[in-house]
Each structure stands twice: as C-alpha cells, then as structure tokens.
Amino acid sequence: MRGVRYWLLKSEPDVFSFADLTRVGREPWNGVRNYQARNFLREMSVGDLALFYHSNTKAPGVAGVARVIRAAYPDDLQFDGASPYFDPRSSRDEPRWSMVDVAPVRPLARLVTLDELRALPQLADFALVRRGNRLSVLPVTPAQMEAVLRAGGLSLEALVGEPV
DNA sequence: GCCAACGTTGGC
DNA sequence: GCCAACGTTGGC
Numbered sequence: 001m002r003g004v005r006y007w008l009l010k011s012e013p014d015v016f017s018f019a020d021l022t023r024v025g026r027e028p029w030n031g032v033r034n035y036q037a038r039n040f041l042r043e044m045s046v047g048d049l050a051l052f053y054h055s056n057t058k059a060p061g062v063a064g065v066a067r068v069i070r071a072a073y074p075d076d077l078q079f080d081g082a083s084p085y086f087d088p089r090s091s092r093d094e095p096r097w098s099m100v101d102v103a104p105v106r107p108l109a110r111l112v113t114l115d116e117l118r119a120l121p122q123l124a125d126f127a128l129v130r131r132g133n134r135l136s137v138l139p140v141t142p143a144q145m146e147a148v149l150r151a152g153g154l155s156l157e158a159l160v161g162e163p164v
Numbered sequence: 165g166c167c168a169a170c171g172t173t174g175g176c
Numbered sequence: 177g178c179c180a181a182c183g184t185t186g187g188c
Contacts, residue, residue: 134170
C-alpha cells in the first residue's frame with residue numbers, strides 16, 4: 001500500500017475535453033500507442049489523480065482533475081480491425097497496449113495555460129514544458145501537482161482528503 | 165497550415 | 177545494428 005500518485009493526461013479537446021469527461025462520468029483512456037506512455041499507464045493505481053491537459057488547441061493548458069478508477073487492463077481498440085488504433089501484432093493472449101479508466105474529479109477554477117505552466121518555477125524540470133515533448137502520459141511530482149492546482153484555484157490537500 | 169521534434173519502420 | 181525515410185504530435 002502506498003500513497004496517491006499524480007499524472008498528467010493529454011487530450012485534444014476537439015476530440016475529448018474535460019467537459020466531455022464530466023458529461024460521460026467515466027472513460028476508458030484508450031488509444032495510447034507509445035511504449036513509455038503505456039508503461040506509465042501500467043504504473044497507475046485506483047485513486048491516483050491526473051491533471052487533464054488540453055493539447056493541440058488554441059488555448060493549451062490544464063483544464064481539470066481526473067481520478068483513476070480502474071487500473072490498467074488491455075485496450076480493446078487494439079483488437080478492433082475497424083479502429084485506427086488496431087494493432088495486428090497484438091493478440092488477446094498477448095495484448096500489447098493498456099488503458100485505465102478515469103472519472104472527473106472537478107474542473108480547475110480556470111484553465112491554467114501552457115504559458116502559465118512554463119512560468120511556474122516548480123515546473124522547470126517538468127517534461128511537458130520542455131521543447132519537443134510528445135508524451136501523452138506523464139508522471140507529476142507532488143510539488144508539481146500542488147503548484148498547478150494552486151494556480152488553478154484548487155487545493156491538493158482538499159482533493160486528496162476526499163473520499164473516492 | 166507550417167514545421168521542429170521525435171518515435172517507428174524497414175532496407176541493408 | 178545502423179540510419180534514412182516516414183508519420184505523428186502539438187505549439188505557434
């Protein structure tokens with residue numbers, strides 16, 4: 001048993017935004033097709049918290065907080081020949097790709113933009129703000145999490161103390 | 165829409 | 177195993 005860990009999940013809001021997650025209530029985080037990102041998914045535990053980052057959009061930034069509600073299991077799209085995420089090298093016996101389920105916790109009081117993230121000293125070493133970064137799943141330290149939430153008008157202490 | 169960065173593919 | 181070609185990501 002260990003404590004809650006923190007992550008950042010990228011999503012293109014034109015495809016699936018934090019508001020969409022709030023509307024649907026829970027969502028399988030499928031379609032991750034990068035080994036490093038997949039390995040981070042596999043490290044996640046139920047109860048972990050994730051910053052929900054809007055990428056590839058006019059106003060990139062952290063929009064909300066999500067919670068992992070199911071640990072990693074095989075991404076079903078890898079078996080679906082009609083899906084762009086189909087992977088012919090995967091089999092049911094040896095699935096290559098994983099997904100977790102996430103649920104919304106709450107939106108930030110306001111979007112914390114990429115420019116603001118870059119300006120936070122606690123995030124100086126955070127991969128997201130380094131040039132050329134493309135990973136869609138990133139680990140976040142407690143100090144980084146706290147800084148982003150604070151900038152967004154939320155308290156990490158209050159979120160962690162909440163019942164799941 | 166441009167393009168730099170970067171991961172993957174596949175010929176050799 | 178090298179590495180050029182290619183596809184994708186994502187900020188701008």
